[in-house]
Amino acid sequence: MFLQVAKFEFAYQRSSPVFWVTGIIFFLLTFAGMTIDQIQVGSGGNVHANSPFAISQQHLIWTLFFMFASTAFVANVVVRDDETRFGPILRSTRITKFDYLMGRFSGALAAIVIVYAAVPLAIFLGSTMPWLDKETLGPNRIGDYLYAFFLLALPTIFTMSAIFFALATATRSMMWTYIGIVAFFIFNTVASSILGRRPELETAIAYGEPFGLGAYSLVTKYWTSAERNSANPDFAGVLLWNRLLWIGIGIAFLALGQKLYRFAEPGMSARRERKQKRQEAKALADAPPSAPAGALPRPRSRLPVLAQLAIRTKFEMRQIFRSPAYVVLLLLATLLVFSNLWSGNEIYGTPSLPRTVAILPILTGSFGLISIIIAIYYAGEVVWRERDRKIHEIIDATPMPSWVYVVPKTLGVVLVLLSTVAIGALVAISLQLMRGFTDISIMQYLLWFVLPIGVNMTFVAVLAVLVQVLSPNKYAGWGIMVLYIVIDVVMETIGFEHHLYDYGSAPLAPLSDINGSGGFMAVGWWLRLYWAGVALIMLVLGHLLWRRGTEQRLKPKLRRLPKRLAGLPGAIALGGFVTATGAGAYIYHNTNVLNEYQTTNEREQFQAAYEKKYLKYEKLPQPSVTDVQLKVDLFPQETRAEIAGRYRLQNLTQTPISEVHIRNLDETLKIKSVALGGARQASYDEEFKYRVFKLERPMMPGETRGLDFRAQRWQRGFRNSGYDTRLVRNGTFLAHQQLAPVIGMDRSILLQDRAKRRKYGLPAELRTPKLEDLSATNKNYIGSWTTADITVSTGADQTPIAPGKKVSDETGTAAGLLASYPTHQFSISSRSSRRAMPNATASMRGGPCRLLSSDARAKRRPDAERADRRARLLSGEFRTLSIRPGPDHRVPGLFDLRPGFRQHDPLFRDLRVRGRFPGSGEDRLCDLCHRP
Amino acid sequence: MLELNDVSHVYANGTRALDHVTLSIPRGMYGLLGPNGAGKSTLMRTVATLQTPTEGSIRFGDIDIIAEPERLRRTLGYLPQDFGVYPRVSAYDMLDHMAVLKGIASASDRKQTVETLLQQVNLWNVRKKALAGFSGGMRQRFGIAQALIGNPELIIVDEPTAGLDPEERNRFLNLLAEIGENVVVILSTHIVEDVSDLCPRMAVLAGGRIQLEGAPLELIQSTRSRIWMKLIERAELDSYRERYEVISTRLFSGRTVVHVLSDSDPGNGFTLVEGGLEDVYFSTLAQSRRAA
Incomplete structure (x- = not known):
């Protein structure tokens, strides 16, 4: 009996569309991971894409996502008998509970395992694709695949199937099973992100982590690339025990599921029965009204569409918000957001000050995938509700227009999403209060989070609803949406990056306390306007193509479409079209005409070409800048700067110099003119902004020349991606590369990633010079000492800052500052003195301030963590500093701290530092930058 | 009033559910009889604008149903053969909801609408209970109530008496008869009595075609003195089927009653019976089977 049941189940599952669809999706995902450079799982660096390590990693990681698919199989096993009402027939036969449940589970599991074979198949086929870089591949060995599939993936697949099978069996509900799986996923994510930060728990996690990822990474932690390319870890110790533990847990769940399952339907609980009795008694107590005479009222000649819209909306909301799934979903969202904020708002165990601008990016990040999953799920539920409940024939025969279906249902999905967003904001605010931060602005939450995110989510909801309207059934609709997301991600990684064709994409602004959203919201809102036009057209289509009645085919509806478009629907669609075209044209003008649109691939090509063309000049002796005269006029409101300057170039090398190479490394900076005394411009490469000046008479060692230049920086309109956060309305910071030309070639903007370098035909690595190569000592990272005279003019409400000592200050329409001081690199900054500084900012981890000042390289490192590490290496003295406002204390000796450090990380964007400094026992406050 | 002209419908799987159906349905009750799978529900759904026929035209008064389904829906009451309900909604609330959707x-x-209907279908005492907990018969009565909202001009009821106990069936048929005087009511059923009790006109649908159309009384008239009956043993049935045109058989106290169709006395102990609508129906089906 058991075998027959299992065989039947296997055949049933194998013939279902889910079987093929899941197989194809996982094949494509894995195949894409293998063959598209930008997506790499487990490989990279010197680890081959088909190394034992990469194969194992892929098998392990895909099981995490496969969990959702396998549940569709095993949960269906029992639930479908209740859904099809075939259950009573089966359960009244001689079949035993064990044969029924376990037979079916085994059959379904067999089907699942076969589906998962798509993963090794895709890895193998992917590794044979001709366009792959041969250097990233090793030999394909069957043993590696067997090891990964049977020892790593299979136990996880069994355990996850067993757990969710047990849940489905016990609850007999697809909904509760999916809630269970989402809960499991979130708990697992939360646990691994919180516990994963604690190295002392590493071994414990390796034992307890359900997917085997922890155990595998622990045993291979210190493996070299060569080992990862050639061997599998022994299946023993923690890896073995982890697998055995979870298989055991799976078996325990199976036993529990079998124990909890009842063939008979459960009766009503005593409490509910009493409640129902009371209600019945009450209904009877009402005296039935006398039967009204005469015919029933007739409808008016005008349809009360607004009343219909109102009642349908109310009805949809009730159906959604009163369902237990929704409550559970909100709880899960709360948990997820809370844990993300809790751990995201601290650095190595030290909580930061939870400023709103620091918290919002984390909050936004928490809502990425989860909200899309919610949108997809609810769109399927609401669009198919009438059909699932089999009430569609009754409702569809009423004169209610189809848009009264579409609008409330879309609104329902939107409101579900919005409520998760609102919950997110509330959780964030409570976290701020819990950590003692009270300067909370509701407007900031509304304008920077709830509104833009809410509108973005509306676009997802509209799309998900339309897809469900067009798809032949709910599951196909869900599948199409999943595929859409995968394609969306892949498109972006392979170079289709423009927002104009990435449906619903509208970026959020970088936030700071000094600059607010700094006008950066514009691009997002223009795009939202554009997508609103598109969404409007989609809504009209949803109305016209709504599946009314029992008609399944799309064709008759499409045939009637042009005729039905006439009148109001057509006018609305036209309105959407005009809006989208207008906004689209404006966006295109900004991103592609006023600014240059460059994809990541194009940028890489540019870098590679730069290297091929100009790296040969790296060692060419070049003069050094020993003095700078700079006049910078800032127009913060226009995001414009006019620069005029003069370098004193001195030949500090031992050889005569006959040509000077002048480069512009900044995309936004325009160098209008360069003039070098006693030289002529021999060539100018437009594409790479590379100038070569030939000297009529070579510069002898020690000789100086003057170089005059004029430049302009003007951020006009907005770009497709990336914001110019250098020159902003308030809080401008410009370092010398963003202000002025650079002398001589170096490696600073070249490609670094090995695989990418190979892809463009470059040597895999640019090595540091050999120890014996003394020519390398001609240069250092920082450059030579320079004296600088800098004059900055800026808006009247701004305070200009530059390295050095203030020489003069003019008040009036523009404030000026002249500074003269020896420095390594020069930079200027301008910020509003009118606007109050935020009450509190973040805390940072940094060394004593002098460290930061000596680490000029930190400027080029956007990554604060790396800068931290560097600071640690340099000093050995490393403490937590928290930045807080305070009375105007100053710590002497810290004046040459550069604001440059702040620029790259919002954590550093503040004026003062409180810290415990070496040699002093108390907290003291200091300025981060010099205030004379 | 309701004119179907050459209506055919072929499903995606190739089943021809309606085959050139032409019907003219006047005001009053109209019975649509047919065996399982005859195409009754397809016809009903097509008239109820829930399905577009592959070819043909349907008009109700001056409304072209295929081109303007929205107009027909304003004056349509429809009870599908099989339907479900929303969870967590009471009978009263759902009827109220439906009333708004129908334009009240x-x-x-x-x-007034909801309270009247709840009493007329005898659901007043359970009006506050969730529909999802209703028994089959109670749910069917709810379905009838919603089809009557707003005094529709065209009422389509697909197997309305299925699942009703005799008392409720009577109550419902009375209700329909009362309403059916001034509007078009199409009643599909496989129970001959429903039609003979109520309908001044009827049609028999089998294999997607109209096999017979007319007034039940005239149709019964036409079979007068052509239906013969005999009580036989069960074992004899096969030989009788070969020799006579057997239109129906039923059991009576352990023996089999056969009805045969014959213009003249078949002899062999057959006696002439006063044919009922059932005999008309069965003889029509027998003919259509023979023709197929």
Whole structure:
């Protein structure tokens, strides 16, 4: 009996569309991971894409996502008998509970395992694709695949199937099973992100982590690339025990599921029965009204569409918000957001000050995938509700227009999403209060989070609803949406990056306390306007193509479409079209005409070409800048700067110099003119902004020349991606590369990633010079000492800052500052003195301030963590500093701290530092930058 | 009033559910009889605008149903053969909801509609219970109530008496008869008595075609003195089927009653019976089977 049941189940599952669809999706995902450079799982660096390590990693990681698919199989096993009402027939036969449940589970599991074979198949086929870089591949060995599939993936697949099978069996509900799986996923994510930060728990996690990822990474932690390319870890110790533990847990769940399952339907609980009795008694107590005479009222000649819209909306909301799934979903969202904020708002165990601008990016990040999953799920539920409940024939025969279906249902999905967003904001605010931060602005939450995110989510909801309207059934609709997301991600990684064709994409602004959203919201809102036009057209289509009645085919509806478009629907669609075209044209003008649109691939090509063309000049002796005269006029409101300057170039090398190479490394900076005394411009490469000046008479060692230049920086309109956060309305910071030309070639903007370098035909690595190569000592990272005279003019409400000592200050329409001081690199900054500084900012981890000042390289490192590490290496003295406002204390000796450090990380964007400094026992406050 | 002209429908799987159906249905009750799978529900759904026929035209008064389904829906009451309900909604609330969807906007009109209908279908005492907990018969009565909202001009009821106990069936048929005097009511069923009790006109649908159309009384008239009956043993049935045109058989106290169709006395102990609508129906089906 058991075998027959299992065989039947296997055949049933194998013939279902889910079987093929899941197989194809996982094949494509894995195949894409293998063959598209930008997506790499487990490989990279010197680890081959088909190394034992990469194969194992892929098998392990895909099981995490496969969990959702396998549940569709095993949960269906029992639930479908209740859904099809075939259950009573089966359960009244001689079949035993064990044969029924376990037979079916085994059959379904067999089907699942076969589906998962798509993963090794895709890895193998992917590794044979001709366009792959041969250097990233090793030999394909069957043993590696067997090891990964049977020892790593299979136990996880069994355990996850067993757990969710047990849940489905016990609850007999697809909904509760999916809630269970989402809960499991979130708990697992939360646990691994919180516990994963604690190295002392590493071994414990390796034992307890359900997917085997922890155990595998622990045993291979210190493996070299060569080992990862050639061997599998022994299946023993923690890896073995982890697998055995979870298989055991799976078996325990199976036993529990079998124990909890009842063939008979459960009766009503005593409490509910009493409640129902009371209600019945009450209904009877009402005296039935006398039967009204005469015919029933007739409808008016005008349809009360607004009343219909109102009642349908109310009805949809009730159906959604009163369902237990929704409550559970909100709880899960709360948990997820809370844990993300809790751990995201601290650095190595030290909580930061939870400023709103620091918290919002984390909050936004928490809502990425989860909200899309919610949108997809609810769109399927609401669009198919009438059909699932089999009430569609009754409702569809009423004169209610189809848009009264579409609008409330879309609104329902939107409101579900919005409520998760609102919950997110509330959780964030409570976290701020819990950590003692009270300067909370509701407007900031509304304008920077709830509104833009809410509108973005509306676009997802509209799309998900339309897809469900067009798809032949709910599951196909869900599948199409999943595929859409995968394609969306892949498109972006392979170079289709423009927002104009990435449906619903509208970026959020970088936030700071000094600059607010700094006008950066514009691009997002223009795009939202554009997508609103598109969404409007989609809504009209949803109305016209709504599946009314029992008609399944799309064709008759499409045939009637042009005729039905006439009148109001057509006018609305036209309105959407005009809006989208207008906004689209404006966006295109900004991103592609006023600014240059460059994809990541194009940028890489540019870098590679730069290297091929100009790296040969790296060692060419070049003069050094020993003095700078700079006049910078800032127009913060226009995001414009006019620069005029003069370098004193001195030949500090031992050889005569006959040509000077002048480069512009900044995309936004325009160098209008360069003039070098006693030289002529021999060539100018437009594409790479590379100038070569030939000297009529070579510069002898020690000789100086003057170089005059004029430049302009003007951020006009907005770009497709990336914001110019250098020159902003308030809080401008410009370092010398963003202000002025650079002398001589170096490696600073070249490609670094090995695989990418190979892809463009470059040597895999640019090595540091050999120890014996003394020519390398001609240069250092920082450059030579320079004296600088800098004059900055800026808006009247701004305070200009530059390295050095203030020489003069003019008040009036523009404030000026002249500074003269020896420095390594020069930079200027301008910020509003009118606007109050935020009450509190973040805390940072940094060394004593002098460290930061000596680490000029930190400027080029956007990554604060790396800068931290560097600071640690340099000093050995490393403490937590928290930045807080305070009375105007100053710590002497810290004046040459550069604001440059702040620029790259919002954590550093503040004026003062409180810290415990070496040699002093108390907290003291200091300025981060010099205030004379 | 309702004119179907050459209506055919072929499903995606190739089943021809309607095959050139032409019908003219006047005001009053109209019975649509047919065996399982005859195409009754397809015809009903097509008229109820829930399905577009592959070819043909349907008009109700001056409304072209295929081109303007929205107009027909304003005056349509439809009870599908099989339907479900929303969870967590009471009978009263759902009827009220349906009333708005059917265009009854004012609260007082809705109250009157809902309360009247709840009493007429005898659901008053359970009006506050969730529909999902209703028994099959109670649910069917709810379905009838919603089909009558707003005094529709065209009422389509697909197997309405299925699942009703005799008392409820009577109550419902009375209700329909009362309403059916001034509007078009199409009643599909496989129970001959429903039609003979109620309908001044009827059609028999089998294999997607109209096999017979007319007034039940005239149809019964036409079979007068052509239906013969005999009580036989069960074992004899096969030989009788070969020799006579057997239109129906039923059991009576352990023996089999056969009805045969014959213009003249078949002899062999057959006696002439006063044919009923059932005999008309069965003889039509027998003919259509033979023709197929």
